[in-house]
Amino acid sequence: MLFKQIRANTRKFLRFFALIIYYGFAQYLPSQPRPGWRMSYFVRRIIVKLIFKKCGLDVIIKSKAYFGKGNSVVMGNRSQLGNNCKVESDLIMGDDVVMGPDVIIMSSAHAFEQLDVTINRQGSLPRRPVTIGNDVWIGTRVIILPGVTIGDKAVIGAASVVTKDVPPRGIAVGNPAKVIRYRGDRLTNGQDSCLRNC
Ligand SMILES: CC(C)(COP(=O)(O)OP(=O)(O)OC[C@H]1O[C@@H](n2cnc3c(N)ncnc32)[C@H](O)[C@@H]1OP(=O)(O)O)[C@@H](O)C(=O)NCCC(=O)NCCS
Numbered sequence: 001m002l003f004k005q006i007r008a009n010t011r012k013f014l015r016f017f018a019l020i021i022y023y024g025f026a027q028y029l030p031s032q033p034r035p036g037w038r039m040s041y042f043v044r045r046i047i048v049k050l051i052f053k054k055c056g057l058d059v060i061i062k063s064k065a066y067f068g069k070g071n072s073v074v075m076g077n078r079s080q081l082g083n084n085c086k087v088e089s090d091l092i093m094g095d096d097v098v099m100g101p102d103v104i105i106m107s108s109a110h111a112f113e114q115l116d117v118t119i120n121r122q123g124s125l126p127r128r129p130v131t132i133g134n135d136v137w138i139g140t141r142v143i144i145l146p147g148v149t150i151g152d153k154a155v156i157g158a159a160s161v162v163t164k165d166v167p168p169r170g171i172a173v174g175n176p177a178k179v180i181r182y183r184g185d186r187l188t189n190g191q192d193s194c195l196r197n198c
Contacts, residue, residue, distance in 0.1 A: 015071065018050035031062040031083055048075075056095065067091075076134065090129035097132055100140035100158065105130050107146045133168065153183055 026047050029040035044061040051070040056077035065081040067073050068089035075081075075093050082099035090107035107129050111122040128147030132138070136150055139158035144150070149165045156162060157173030166172045170179040 014050050015069075018047045019069065022047045022051065027064050027066075029063065048073075062099075062101070072129065082138070082140075088127075090127050091132070092129055093132045094134035094136070094152070096135045098137045100138060100142070102141045103138055103144070104142070105144045109146055155183055 030036050049055045052073040054074040058078045059075050060080040062083040064084045067087040072090045076095035079093050079097040080099045083101040085103040087105045088107040107127045109125045112119045131149040133152035135153045137155045141159045142156050144162045151168030153169045154166045155171040160177040161175040163176040169183040172179050
């Protein structure tokens with residue numbers, strides 16, 4: 001019991017220390033292609049391992065990625081947080097997720113239905129984590145709203161606002177994001193068969 005308590009406190013302390021190092025220094029280190037990016041990725045990888053709830057192998061955290069306290073972030077192997085992204089901590093991400101810059105992933109919202117109380121006094125709705133599957137590409141400046149699930153192998157087009165779940169392999173674009181086609185379609189209808197054969 002005492003051992004467990006000591007271990008929990010040590011973990012808390014390390015996480016706190018890692019957050020200070022990350023937000024005070026490591027987040028500003030360069031990203032590819034600026035010189036020194038390899039070292040930066042290595043440093044940030046070690047730091048987030050102490051912060052995140054679960055962190056896979058070879059993750060990439062690009063410059064100025066914000067993830068709140070990070071203690072509810074789950075990141076799979078080889079997945080990325082893009083330059084200048086903003087993640088509200090509650091995020092479950094699979095393996096091999098690629099992320100463009102300036103992505104925003106929300107998990108909280110204000111309560112606002114009561115008309116006789118101002119919004120700033122209504123508190124928040126319960127947090128709803130965002131779930132992202134394996135092998136997903138999230139384009140530049142995408143916004144993902146609370147509770148959304150993005151299926152395996154999906155693609156989200158630049159500047160899209162994702163308000164609803166995206167099915168596996170779906171390529172979703174626009175505001176609100178809608179599926180325009182499915183990944184792999186162009187390979188199977190022969191239109192882009194060169195991609196397979198070249
Ligand atoms: C989503 C994306 C991959 C789609 O590629 P694609 O399947 O080749 O799509 P197409 O170019 O054939 O476009 C299909 C239709 O969707 C529209 N569309 C494509 N991307 C869109 C976007 N991001 N937002 C709104 N509409 C979009 C096109 O205008 C086209 O519309 P139309 O049929 O009315 O002419 C690509 O457009 C995109 O947004 N890439 C992200 C780039 C990026 O963020 N890079 C950062 C590096 S990590």
